[in-house]
Amino acid sequence: MINLAxxxxxxxxxxxxxxxxxxIEDLQFHVIGWxxxxxxxxxRLERVFKLKKFVGAMEFTNKIAVIAEExxxxxxxxxxxxxxxxxxxxxxxxxxxxxxxxxxxxTDELLG
Amino acid sequence: MINLAxxxxxxxxxxxxxxxxxxIEDLQFHVIGWxxxxxxxxxRLERVFKLKKFVGAMEFTNKIAVIAEExxxxxxxxxxxxxxxxxxxxxxxxxxxxxxxxxxxxTDELLG
Numbered sequence: 001m002i003n004l005a006x007x008x009x010x011x012x013x014x015x016x017x018x019x020x021x022x023x024i025e026d027l028q029f030h031v032i033g034w035x036x037x038x039x040x041x042x043x044r045l046e047r048v049f050k051l052k053k054f055v056g057a058m059e060f061t062n063k064i065a066v067i068a069e070e071x072x073x074x075x076x077x078x079x080x081x082x083x084x085x086x087x088x089x090x091x092x093x094x095x096x097x098x099x100x101x102x103x104x105x106x107t108d109e110l111l112g
Numbered sequence: 113m114i115n116l117a118x119x120x121x122x123x124x125x126x127x128x129x130x131x132x133x134x135x136i137e138d139l140q141f142h143v144i145g146w147x148x149x150x151x152x153x154x155x156r157l158e159r160v161f162k163l164k165k166f167v168g169a170m171e172f173t174n175k176i177a178v179i180a181e182e183x184x185x186x187x188x189x190x191x192x193x194x195x196x197x198x199x200x201x202x203x204x205x206x207x208x209x210x211x212x213x214x215x216x217x218x219t220d221e222l223l224g
Contacts, residue, residue, distance in 0.1 A: 054186040058177045065170045074166040080188040
């Protein structure tokens with residue numbers, strides 16, 4: 001089991017290929033609970049977290065924002081009563097990068 | 113022009129009817145920029161706001177969370193780089209209530 005959560009995002013400037021399906025499958029094994037979802041032909045990693053009321057959802061959203069700024073990699077976050085949905089993908093390569101799996105693992109760690 | 117932003121949400125316990133299409137049309141005139149969007153047969157008020165980077169989007173999201181707690185009425189917020197999408201609707205009546213238009217107007221005021 002590799003420790004993705006301890007990883008650091010590397011700069012991704014485009015031109016790099018997105019992960020292949022086989023690479024995605026390998027990495028997904030390390031972030032149980034995250035699903036690959038395709039939106040407009042672009043694969044995203046998505047997980048839904050249950051939180052306490054709206055306040056708990058906002059607290060979690062803010063924690064995610066902190067790691068996003070630290071790593072210079074930003075998700076889409078849907079915040080609602082009792083629930084936060086997080087999506088990580090890499091816009092510049094229109095797909096999934098190892099960075100997204102690192103961020104997914106870091107997101108899981110925030111739950112403590 | 114009625115001043116929706118100065119309104120206060122009233123407790124909505126279900127059993128009340130949702131707004132009719134005519135009532136929605138009348139109120140929508142007072143919150144220009146908000147669209148009615150139907151999700152799973154439930155009407156929601158939605159507006160997309162452009163913000164500065166992810167940080168600006170998070171700041172706006174947190175401001176919305178404050179008015180949501182104040183009024184005891186909570187939205188769905190999609191926060192991403194440079195953009196916040198806000199949806200207001202009333203779960204308990206599975207539709208739109210005047211409260212949602214009040215919250216939409218209050219959301220607009222946050223932009224200052």
